[in-house]
Amino acid sequence: MATPAPPISPPPFPKPITASPRKDTHPLSLLPKCNSLRELKQIQAYSIKTHLQNDISVLTKLINCCTVHPTTSSMEHAHHLFDQIPNPDIVLFNFMARGYARTTSPFRAFTLFTQTPNLVPDNYTFPSLLKACASSKAIQQGKQLHCLVVKHGQNCNIYVYPALINMYTECNDMDSAAQIFSRILEPCVVIYNALIAGYVRSSQPNKALSLFQELQARNVNPTYVTMLSVLSSCALLGALDMGKWVHKYVNRNGFDQHVKVSTALIDMYAKCGSLNDAVSVFESMTFRDTQAWSAMIVAYAIHGHGYRAISTFEEMKMAHVEPDAITFLGLLYACNHTGLVDEGWGYFFSMRDKYKISTGIKHYGCMVDMLGRAGRLYDAYKFINELPIKPTPILWRTLLAACNSYGNVKLGKLVIEKIFGLDDSHSGDYVIFSNMCARAGRRKDVNYIRKLMKDKGVEKVPGCSSIEVNNVVHEFFSGDGTRVEHRELHKTLDELVEELKLVGYVPDTSLVFHADMEDREKEATLRYHSEKLAIAFGLLNTPSGMTIRIVKNLRICGDCHSAAKFISSVFKRQIILRDVQRFHHFKDGKCSCGDYW
DNA sequence: TTAGGGTTAG
Incomplete structure (x- = not known):
């Protein structure tokens, strides 16, 4: 007898989707993105409540959280968790290394690495360790890591190259950085960025700019990071024409949308002596962060507009942007150069007491300068x-x-x-x-x-002044008095000084260092100071009426300051001189610093 | 999970 066919039963109801309780209550599924201390606390509380505090994935997540934006205490917490894990894997170690690299105790990253010898470093390990050495300027450890990089065959790794170059540049070993770079057949933009930034950091803006030209010649596309260094180079050189060209380049390539690029533009224009351009960049910005406001405050301060720096700070507060230590540095700097001692004290105390920003050595420096001036x-x-x-x-x-x-x-x-x-x-x-x-x-x-x-x-240190004429930066040194190619310049200066004497200029030979010189000799030394050579070059090589812009490596000397005032009135020329501290705008026989410098 | 950046007293 045939077995009766089973009755056709309706298709079963689909099973209700009930996620496993393990998965449902798992804190990681609830907090997929954890990058704040608040979230860290939430995860921790949840993991304790659900008895998952020893779950390796929870611990990994917690360590990640502690090390993304680490503080000294969050790193202590991370270390405590790390110690609980019997066999930490490389991912966990990489988190720890990153955390230490980002705090003020980067040296501990290196120690931790040497204490966990069984770990096999991966693509992410060396960059973090190298970064840690870079920020603590630990070149010996950096060199040891370089050897390990070679040993592990990671010396051709695209992630490791920039980190190696950056480590050497931050440790002021530009030769080693350049050597590594020269061995790379096809450097990518990040590798270029690392070396260009290194040249900027070591005050070699000309080298940075020529490397930028090389990058363009090799058809490597720059990024906004490249442009930050390029703008910084222009600022260091005080090369306004070049800076304006870079501004157009930045606009053409859409980098101007980046708030950091606009901030770098403000800084460049301010340091190249064109406060108006700095202001127009600032006003064109749709979004301004703390750094952008700070850059504008500093710009007003270095040009001697203390009150405008202060009113910019007031606007910043109205826009609900929080100031930081650098904002206050700009404000104190502004008070310094405008003689606003009471206001300076006010800001010094309010940053500490009202804004809870700790005062640092640079703020103290400002206060000493302010009282001293x-x-x-x-x-x-x-x-x-x-x-x-x-x-x-x-x-x-x-x-x-x-x-x-x-x-x-x-x-x-x-x-x-x-x-x-x-x-x-x-x-x-x-x-x-x-x-x-x-x-x-x-x-x-x-x-x-x-x-x-x-x-x-x-x-x-020899005084050096530079002037940019037709996109070429010409440098003059104080000792250039004997150079044959400057004969014409000397003749011009000799005539110029005699002319200035007729309208009241008296050379101040008391400022000449060599006390045993004859007065005539002293006057000659003074006459060929680098800033006077550069101004004379400007008078000879630029059309009449055009502003002369000079950049000097030291503070302007008192005699040159006086001579520049006379030149501005006799020759009807505006002279904008940037010295190591600030700007001097000479016009109609007066200086914007009001002789307060 | 990783590389590269700006504003800083004298």
């Missing part, structure tokens, strides 16, 4: 002595400059002793102190300082 030399001295940190030679040097301005040799002597106790290799200190003594008629002290400088083998 206002002639409150002993207040500045007291301020330095009462600082919570050990004063650096730079802080004392700032006060020394103020002592020089006010001719206070007594305090100056005390200050130079403090400086020499910390660092006696800075030629500028000897020069300033010698100038002070010379002006006070203390010839013996001048001779002593000169001898000291000679005995210690300290060499004076």
